[in-house]
Amino acid sequence: MPGTVTDLRRTSGAASSPLVLSVVLGAIAVAVGLVIRPALTGRFGGFGGDAATIQSIMSSPFDAVDLGYGSYSVIADFYIRIGLSDAPTAAGVLGAVVGATVLAIVLIRVGSVHLGRLSLALAFLAPLTIGIYQAAYTKEIIISLAMLVVVLMPVNWLGELLVIGTLVVLGAEYRTYWLLVAGVYVVVRFVLSRRDGRTVGRVVWMIVLLSVLVGLAMWVTQGVPADSFRGDVNDTASRQSDTGSLITRFIEAPEPVGGVLNSTLTSLFFIVPLPMLLKLSPYYLFIGILFAVIWISAVRAATVAGRSTPMLGRFISLPLAFLVVQGLYEPDWGSALRHATPLIPFIVGAVALSEQIRAAPPGSPPPDHASPSPTPPRPVRTLMTPRTTDHTDGSSARNVLADYLGHLRRWWWMLVVGLVVGGLVGWGASAVMPKEYTATSQLYVGTASSGGSADAYNGAMLSQKQVGSYAEMATGRALGQRVVDDLNLDETASDVASMISAGAHKDTVILDLSVASDDAEFSRDVANSAAVQLQAMVRDLNAQTSPTGQSGAPQLAVLNDAETPESPSSPNTLLNIILGLVLGLVIGAVVAVVRGLTDRRIGGSDEVREIVDAPVVGTIGTTEALAERHTIDFTAAPTPAAEQFRELRTNLRFLDVDNAPTVLAVTSGMPGEGKSTLAVNLALALADDGESVCLVDGDLRNPSIADYVGGNLQSAVGLSTSLAGAAEIDDVVQLTAVDGLSVITSGPIPPNPAELLGSRRFGEVLATLAAHFDHVIIDASPALPVTDGALVAASADGVILAVRHNHTTTDQLTATVDGLDAVNARVLGAVVTLTPSAKGKGYHRYGYGYGTTGQTAPASTESAPDSAAARSAAHRMDDIKESTQERAEVES
Numbered sequence: 001m002p003g004t005v006t007d008l009r010r011t012s013g014a015a016s017s018p019l020v021l022s023v024v025l026g027a028i029a030v031a032v033g034l035v036i037r038p039a040l041t042g043r044f045g046g047f048g049g050d051a052a053t054i055q056s057i058m059s060s061p062f063d064a065v066d067l068g069y070g071s072y073s074v075i076a077d078f079y080i081r082i083g084l085s086d087a088p089t090a091a092g093v094l095g096a097v098v099g100a101t102v103l104a105i106v107l108i109r110v111g112s113v114h115l116g117r118l119s120l121a122l123a124f125l126a127p128l129t130i131g132i133y134q135a136a137y138t139k140e141i142i143i144s145l146a147m148l149v150v151v152l153m154p155v156n157w158l159g160e161l162l163v164i165g166t167l168v169v170l171g172a173e174y175r176t177y178w179l180l181v182a183g184v185y186v187v188v189r190f191v192l193s194r195r196d197g198r199t200v201g202r203v204v205w206m207i208v209l210l211s212v213l214v215g216l217a218m219w220v221t222q223g224v225p226a227d228s229f230r231g232d233v234n235d236t237a238s239r240q241s242d243t244g245s246l247i248t249r250f251i252e253a254p255e256p257v258g259g260v261l262n263s264t265l266t267s268l269f270f271i272v273p274l275p276m277l278l279k280l281s282p283y284y285l286f287i288g289i290l291f292a293v294i295w296i297s298a299v300r301a302a303t304v305a306g307r308s309t310p311m312l313g314r315f316i317s318l319p320l321a322f323l324v325v326q327g328l329y330e331p332d333w334g335s336a337l338r339h340a341t342p343l344i345p346f347i348v349g350a351v352a353l354s355e356q357i358r359a360a361p362p363g364s365p366p367p368d369h370a371s372p373s374p375t376p377p378r379p380v381r382t383l384m385t386p387r388t389t390d391h392t393d394g395s396s397a398r399n400v401l402a403d404y405l406g407h408l409r410r411w412w413w414m415l416v417v418g419l420v421v422g423g424l425v426g427w428g429a430s431a432v433m434p435k436e437y438t439a440t441s442q443l444y445v446g447t448a449s450s451g452g453s454a455d456a457y458n459g460a461m462l463s464q465k466q467v468g469s470y471a472e473m474a475t476g477r478a479l480g481q482r483v484v485d486d487l488n489l490d491e492t493a494s495d496v497a498s499m500i501s502a503g504a505h506k507d508t509v510i511l512d513l514s515v516a517s518d519d520a521e522f523s524r525d526v527a528n529s530a531a532v533q534l535q536a537m538v539r540d541l542n543a544q545t546s547p548t549g550q551s552g553a554p555q556l557a558v559l560n561d562a563e564t565p566e567s568p569s570s571p572n573t574l575l576n577i578i579l580g581l582v583l584g585l586v587i588g589a590v591v592a593v594v595r596g597l598t599d600r601r602i603g604g605s606d607e608v609r610e611i612v613d614a615p616v617v618g619t620i621g622t623t624e625a626l627a628e629r630h631t632i633d634f635t636a637a638p639t640p641a642a643e644q645f646r647e648l649r650t651n652l653r654f655l656d657v658d659n660a661p662t663v664l665a666v667t668s669g670m671p672g673e674g675k676s677t678l679a680v681n682l683a684l685a686l687a688d689d690g691e692s693v694c695l696v697d698g699d700l701r702n703p704s705i706a707d708y709v710g711g712n713l714q715s716a717v718g719l720s721t722s723l724a725g726a727a728e729i730d731d732v733v734q735l736t737a738v739d740g741l742s743v744i745t746s747g748p749i750p751p752n753p754a755e756l757l758g759s760r761r762f763g764e765v766l767a768t769l770a771a772h773f774d775h776v777i778i779d780a781s782p783a784l785p786v787t788d789g790a791l792v793a794a795s796a797d798g799v800i801l802a803v804r805h806n807h808t809t810t811d812q813l814t815a816t817v818d819g820l821d822a823v824n825a826r827v828l829g830a831v832v833t834l835t836p837s838a839k840g841k842g843y844h845r846y847g848y849g850y851g852t853t854g855q856t857a858p859a860s861t862e863s864a865p866d867s868a869a870a871r872s873a874a875h876r877m878d879d880i881k882e883s884t885q886e887r888a889e890v891e892s
Contacts, residue, residue: 028124029100029128032132037131051136059468091137094141103130110353124594125293133337146166153166184325192306192316206320208264211260212260216256227263251265266326267323276288312353322340408596410596412592415588419581429571441513443556467504468504472502478493511556521564535557538554542554602804613827617828617830631677634646648685655798655829664796665698669783669812673808678833680708690740692774698746783816783819801830807834
């Protein structure tokens with residue numbers, strides 16, 4: 001698969017490009033976290049519940065660790081210690097930046113931005129998941145910090161020990177299942193390092209075997225089924241159960257078989273998430289596709305990991321170990337993607353390295369241990385190689401950034417489409433979303449005090465502590481049942497409880513009760529009833545728990561009744577449109593950059609110079625005349641196209657002054673790149689300068705010179721006739737109406753063109769023509785489809801390579817140059833053809849009339865040659881005939 005990745009050797013400035021790319025990806029992560037994540041919070045079964053839980057723990061007057069909420073308490077204590085307990089925006093930026101930094105270091109450690117299509121897609125997927133899942137108060141911040149330590153470790157035995165130590169500390173101080181991840185990592189790392197290369201089936205079997213062994217070990221050591229810890233790992237499972245994402249048992253079987261089978265199937269369904277895809281829901285379809293892309297990519301990358309690729313082994317072993325352990329602990333699909341987010345950068349790096357290994361020539365050193373070469377290979381632009389030349393003066397980052405901006409300018413319409421579609425999607429989503437009306441009542445929490453100021457202070461502190469408890473009571477089923485009974489509702493207590501949300505004002509004793517429903521008056525009534533019933537509920541509880549007559553228990557008082565909302569609280573049409581515009585712009589920009597980076601078509605002379613070890617000697621634009629007639633009348637008034645060919649003619653004369661080529665072969669990589677038009681008009685331009693030119697149609701499979709030049713040229717005899725020995729060379733040279741131009745057509749199409757063009761006779765024909773013409777221009781066959789073009793190029797003094805603008809790909813041009821190098825053809829230069837015309841920049845503006853007062857009638861190729869041209873050509877033909885006869889006499 002040539003051209004997917006390239007140039008595995010690192011250069012001094014190689015890290016600049018991934019650094020710029022990482023800045024772009026980090027900006028995407030922060031933007032997604034600050035703009036898109038808030039719009040998702042509370043949707044899809046309680047998205048963002050972890051952040052709310054962490055925030056509520058930090059707002060508690062008690063010590064976060066003492067509350068006993070496990071990993072939530074650890075994370076809350078972490079944010080408190082770094083001073084972000086009351087700074088959700090800063091915490092979100094921190095999470096996004098840490099995740100993007102891990103991705104940046106992975107890209108730099110890969111050694112370059114030489115990413116293939118898959119790794120590039122994953123590289124842009126990573127900041128999206130980072131922004132959605134880490135740009136808030138999140139438990140994944142600790143994992144990302146640990147991954148930051150892991151990715152910085154050296155790739156040697158000491159580095160492996162430090163990686164394992166990091167995972168052990170993470171398990172001991174944060175979540176114990178990371179101890180299992182550390183153990184499985186050691187096994188996977190060892191297995192992958194035993195040999196180079198394996199099949200996908202072997203990798204899957206390794207995952208299955210490890211899942212079975214870990215599940216059995218759980219049963220033996222703990223005495224519990226392998227999947228019994230699901231509910232203990234994720235505290236939000238019950239809250240998210242209404243989304244349908246809860247992972248339940250697939251098979252009921254006696255233990256330990258049941259637990260082992262279900263944990264193993266869970267790991268496999270992370271790779272191929274059939275349960276999610278079978279839900280036939282757009283949301284789960286999207287999440288399922290993400291799972292499939294991420295984990296199938298990881299499995300494929302593991303197939304090329306081996307002893308000689310230690311960095312790839314580390315990058316892929318950690319996600320696979322995590323995958324095995326998640327099969328035991330993960331309770332729902334949504335949190336599985338969230339938990340995997342800190343490891344996606346490792347998968348990006350592993351996939352990128354695997355692509356480099358697959359694209360490397362046999363026997364070349366792996367990218368993990370690239371050895372310096374005294375003669376570096378010709379650079380080849382790949383999917384992520386910027387369209388720039390050498391940057392060794394520290395300006396590489398600026399140039400790469402300019403390339404990205406250039407991609408945005410080139411594909412600007414994608415940004416516009418993204419904006420329009422995003423805005424329409426936001427508006428359309430608001431139009432179809434059910435309207436919700438939110439009514440809010442307020443309660444005051446107070447404590448009666450009969451003492452002095454000290455009692456009043458203690459009462460106030462007690463009230464603040466109780467506000468959180470009352471907020472929890474407000475969303476419970478008990479209060480829901482009281483409201484149902486009070487209003488005689490048809491809804492169930494659980495339905496009413498799900499409508500109520502409660503929140504306390506920080507450092508106050510004010511409690512808000514909000515009710516959201518599709519009916520404004522219903523929301524108002526339920527909010528007011530909930531306030532009254534909560535007041536009564538607290539009073540009843542105080543009566544049960546406090547001795548008769550004892551004061552000091554907190555009491556509730558209705559502060560503000562709920563009013564009928566005049567407008568719906570959801571959907572927020574303006575916000576949705578803005579989010580749609582931002583998301584559309586981001587997606588449009590990502591698609592534009594990816595499209596530009598993956599566009600393998602040659603876009604300019606700089607890219608040609610990077611591949612062809614020869615100068616670009618000309619650029620030929622697209623004109624109607626060339627498109628219709630393929631030829632230019634050089635005797636008419638000057639035109640931009642004519643001046644471009646005259647410039648090409650001048651440049652050719654300076655290519656090799658001491659060893660000026662006479663026989664020039666004009667070829668291209670593929671058909672349709674303008675080589676025949678280039679050959680014909682180059683011959684016309686040379687003849688226009690008073691030189692004798694013989695234009696030879698060397699494309700014996702698809703000849704076109706006779707049609708392009710026109711006139712009375714005959715195709716019954718030509719080059720194939722002479723090479724086959726059926727005619728002498730002087731018999732096939734035909735005169736044209738253009739002074740100095742003679743033509744040899746292809747003749748009848750032979751069954752063996754390669755044999756004819758590779759024969760000694762072909763060389764003799766070219767030598768004869770070179771002795772009697774100033775220039776011999778050969779229109780050769782394309783070099784890639786057949787070998788004819790390479791045979792002609794090998795027999796010529798030099799080759800002019802036609803490269804079509806925005807059509808010829810880097811792979812094709814590289815293969816063409818390599819093919820010509822293989823036959824020792826001398827590539828003198830390249831010509832970029834069919835470049836966009838710049839109307840309005842006409843040459844007449846700069847006085848290219850040369851004193852002409854009007855258009856000169858174009859010379860007709862149908863007219864007979866003038867006497868001077870005829871006499872000159874006749875003498876030349878006589879000379880060719882004489883030399884042919886002399887050679888025949890010598891041979892006889």
